[in-house]
Amino acid sequence: MASSSMDQIPSAAETLTSQLPSDNTPTDAVSSIGDIPVGEKRKRADEETNLEWSDPNLTPSPWFKTSLCSYFRREGNCSHGTTCRYAHGEAELRQKPDNTWDPTSERGKKAKMSETAEAEEEEVLFTEDMMDGEGGCGDDLSLSKCLLHLPRKWLSDDLKMFVRQLGVEFKFAKKRRGMTVGFLTFENAQQLHSGLQTLEGKAVCNKNLKIADVLPRTTDKNETKYLVKIKSAREAVTPLADLSYADQLEQKKASIMQWLKKLTRNARKACPNGKSLPEWVLQSRDIGGLSCNLEGIIESPVRNGYRNKCEFSAGYSVEGKVTVGFLLGNFSAGVTAVEEPVDCPNISKISCRYASIFQTFLENSRLPVWNKYKNCGFWRQLTVREGRKPGVFSNNEDAETSIAEVMLIVQVCTTGTDEAEVATEFEAMAKAFAEGARASNPTLPLTVLLVQDHQGISNVAAPDCPLRLLPIPMSDNGANQDQPTNVLAEARIHDHINNLRFSISPTAFFQVNTGAAEKLYSLAGDWADLGPDTLLFDVCCGTGTIGLTLAHRVGMVIGIEMNASAVSDAERNAKINGLSNCKFICSKAEDVMSSLLKEYLDVSQMEEAKPLSKANDDPDKQISSTEAMSNVDDQSLPTPNIQEELQNNEQKDSSSAEPERSTKLQFKNVVAIVDPPRPGLHPDVIKALRTHPRLKTLVYISCNPETLVANAIELCTPSFLEKAEQGNHGFRKQRRMGTAASARHRAKKMPASEPFRPVKAMAVDIFPHTDHCEMIMLLKR
Numbered sequence: 001m002a003s004s005s006m007d008q009i010p011s012a013a014e015t016l017t018s019q020l021p022s023d024n025t026p027t028d029a030v031s032s033i034g035d036i037p038v039g040e041k042r043k044r045a046d047e048e049t050n051l052e053w054s055d056p057n058l059t060p061s062p063w064f065k066t067s068l069c070s071y072f073r074r075e076g077n078c079s080h081g082t083t084c085r086y087a088h089g090e091a092e093l094r095q096k097p098d099n100t101w102d103p104t105s106e107r108g109k110k111a112k113m114s115e116t117a118e119a120e121e122e123e124v125l126f127t128e129d130m131m132d133g134e135g136g137c138g139d140d141l142s143l144s145k146c147l148l149h150l151p152r153k154w155l156s157d158d159l160k161m162f163v164r165q166l167g168v169e170f171k172f173a174k175k176r177r178g179m180t181v182g183f184l185t186f187e188n189a190q191q192l193h194s195g196l197q198t199l200e201g202k203a204v205c206n207k208n209l210k211i212a213d214v215l216p217r218t219t220d221k222n223e224t225k226y227l228v229k230i231k232s233a234r235e236a237v238t239p240l241a242d243l244s245y246a247d248q249l250e251q252k253k254a255s256i257m258q259w260l261k262k263l264t265r266n267a268r269k270a271c272p273n274g275k276s277l278p279e280w281v282l283q284s285r286d287i288g289g290l291s292c293n294l295e296g297i298i299e300s301p302v303r304n305g306y307r308n309k310c311e312f313s314a315g316y317s318v319e320g321k322v323t324v325g326f327l328l329g330n331f332s333a334g335v336t337a338v339e340e341p342v343d344c345p346n347i348s349k350i351s352c353r354y355a356s357i358f359q360t361f362l363e364n365s366r367l368p369v370w371n372k373y374k375n376c377g378f379w380r381q382l383t384v385r386e387g388r389k390p391g392v393f394s395n396n397e398d399a400e401t402s403i404a405e406v407m408l409i410v411q412v413c414t415t416g417t418d419e420a421e422v423a424t425e426f427e428a429m430a431k432a433f434a435e436g437a438r439a440s441n442p443t444l445p446l447t448v449l450l451v452q453d454h455q456g457i458s459n460v461a462a463p464d465c466p467l468r469l470l471p472i473p474m475s476d477n478g479a480n481q482d483q484p485t486n487v488l489a490e491a492r493i494h495d496h497i498n499n500l501r502f503s504i505s506p507t508a509f510f511q512v513n514t515g516a517a518e519k520l521y522s523l524a525g526d527w528a529d530l531g532p533d534t535l536l537f538d539v540c541c542g543t544g545t546i547g548l549t550l551a552h553r554v555g556m557v558i559g560i561e562m563n564a565s566a567v568s569d570a571e572r573n574a575k576i577n578g579l580s581n582c583k584f585i586c587s588k589a590e591d592v593m594s595s596l597l598k599e600y601l602d603v604s605q606m607e608e609a610k611p612l613s614k615a616n617d618d619p620d621k622q623i624s625s626t627e628a629m630s631n632v633d634d635q636s637l638p639t640p641n642i643q644e645e646l647q648n649n650e651q652k653d654s655s656s657a658e659p660e661r662s663t664k665l666q667f668k669n670v671v672a673i674v675d676p677p678r679p680g681l682h683p684d685v686i687k688a689l690r691t692h693p694r695l696k697t698l699v700y701i702s703c704n705p706e707t708l709v710a711n712a713i714e715l716c717t718p719s720f721l722e723k724a725e726q727g728n729h730g731f732r733k734q735r736r737m738g739t740a741a742s743a744r745h746r747a748k749k750m751p752a753s754e755p756f757r758p759v760k761a762m763a764v765d766i767f768p769h770t771d772h773c774e775m776i777m778l779l780k781r
């Protein structure tokens, strides 16, 4: 979750200033009690409070007095007096267990401000790399300086113009778009001296310029100088790892509550003049400003080593050593140091081991690792994807032993490299992985090895970026070492959710924590009001996980997904699990959502769905009693493996090969479960969902509460009475607005339609030890 977005959240007290609860429940009591139903909340809280306060032998909760009492703040007193568990004023306030302060307090605000400032000015590392060879400074860095706090959008020319306008003479200037740091090299000491005097502290776009030395990389750790308090990989990747798991959950729940309050505030603002506020906004007063009840947070069944996909960068450590691991900070602020994934509790031992094998190989490779500043080099990234055996794994040891398959994807940039040399290096690398896997104790699984040739500036490659399968050399005690074993292997691995087998291709999305995802999907199904007469739209379906795990509970599933390999995985997954009532559409949801709703819900062209009463009794029968809907064409299955997979599948349903019927079935109940990527749903998808009157239930799953809230503003705000505004003017302005503000702006253009209302929400901890969290919300109308 972007902290910048959290900054926009007004304090809990502000939220309630105009919404006095009828009882005198302090706002923050809600966030601290979480799961307790609202009616009981105060009573339970009172009991605990009195215990904590009146018995000197009891250790108070670590959260005691860590939040300000909003009632006290507003009214100047509180009926709980000295026994209140919330702080009556700044003086009483205690630090939270994670060493942070209530963000609405003076200390919280101050800490936030200095944190931001610190982050900006401190995160510069190895700036020598950026100058290298281009500043004409050779080994002498004394005539070069870093300029911090520059506007991200500036290029070298903007920097030169700015400096010249101030009358500063220099030899060389460099600035890359997207970074806040730039460089100046001067001709001589005198030029440097007068330049610095002019530039230091100069205002640039609301910031003051700061000047720092260009830091050389050094191989001696004791000699290494930083402008930063350097983070470890553990701090960078798993910032909550030092908190107890209970405190992590508490922190995430509190954060989701803030988002729920934000939704209420924005819906209130977006409500058209002259229209009464929706009932749910009025009722939010009774639940501390939340837009709906937050039913709690679901724990991850596995907390350590849960990630089934890890992306390790190839780069240089703080000491300048070739390293495979995690970047220690933000590249845009100049951080390029990479540290081994040591002590990152979310990474499995298997993934760490592969990172280490790759690092050892790179230390001896003749080809260089990628240089992010100069956009050159060869070795860029190692992705380790793990596939787990079927079954429920609930502790960390089990999780480790459950890994049955591993796919390695090595990202390189072959530009300008001799083909023969590349081939030799790939062969040596395959050998290194195979030998490393065999030499480990226990032996590591190694199923697929791929290389991805990517030329882009960042390591994020397009899903259609070329992939090449490398043979993995086998060993028969040294006699026949280079005999490849997997020449016929397919580039895919398998995982299991709710006893279904999922075939996953290299670029397809799959939730990184399989056990927690299983809980999330079941919850979505429980909330979605499913039945045999339900048509379920699985929007942004990936490999079909949500739709397929719920297919036995509905009449038909339609999955929509833009990644072509994920769609063919979904089709294949329907087949291998014997599910015939699923159809997958390969397209951007914004291009097809509206027409699909029309196509499947237009009553006049439809035949009524047969009552599936038997299916109700027997979910497996339900599938076969529904018409065959899968659009998988057996002829198109390319390899022997899938045929084998299908033959082995005991559940295989003979009706799955039936052609799709010309008339569409009419379903009484229509439900959409949406699970978009971080930027949320496209406005056209929201409009299509909102304006189709037959869609009554919508379950929104999101890894980014900020965009969930923005989309919910559009889905849940009453329409304006006037004719919707036409045209796209103001789009530029919208792009400069925050996500919530632009959602309010778009809500005004929503064609007249019944709004949804948030019914309930829940957090699901898919990412323990990090500050990310999955959120699920039920919307109905």
Ligand SMILES: C[S@@+](CC[C@H](N)C(=O)[O-])C[C@H]1O[C@@H](n2cnc3c(N)ncnc32)[C@H](O)[C@@H]1O
Pocket (backbone or CB within 6 Å): 508, 509, 510, 511, 539, 540, 541, 542, 543, 544, 545, 546, 560, 561, 562, 563, 566, 587, 588, 589, 590, 675, 676, 677, 678, 682
């Ligand atoms: C968060 S993932 C969810 C995938 C799936 N529901 C699951 O849980 O495995 C989001 C998916 O949306 C897909 N996607 C992104 N933008 C899309 C769009 N405009 N239309 C359709 N699918 C999209 C991505 O390829 C990705 O598979």
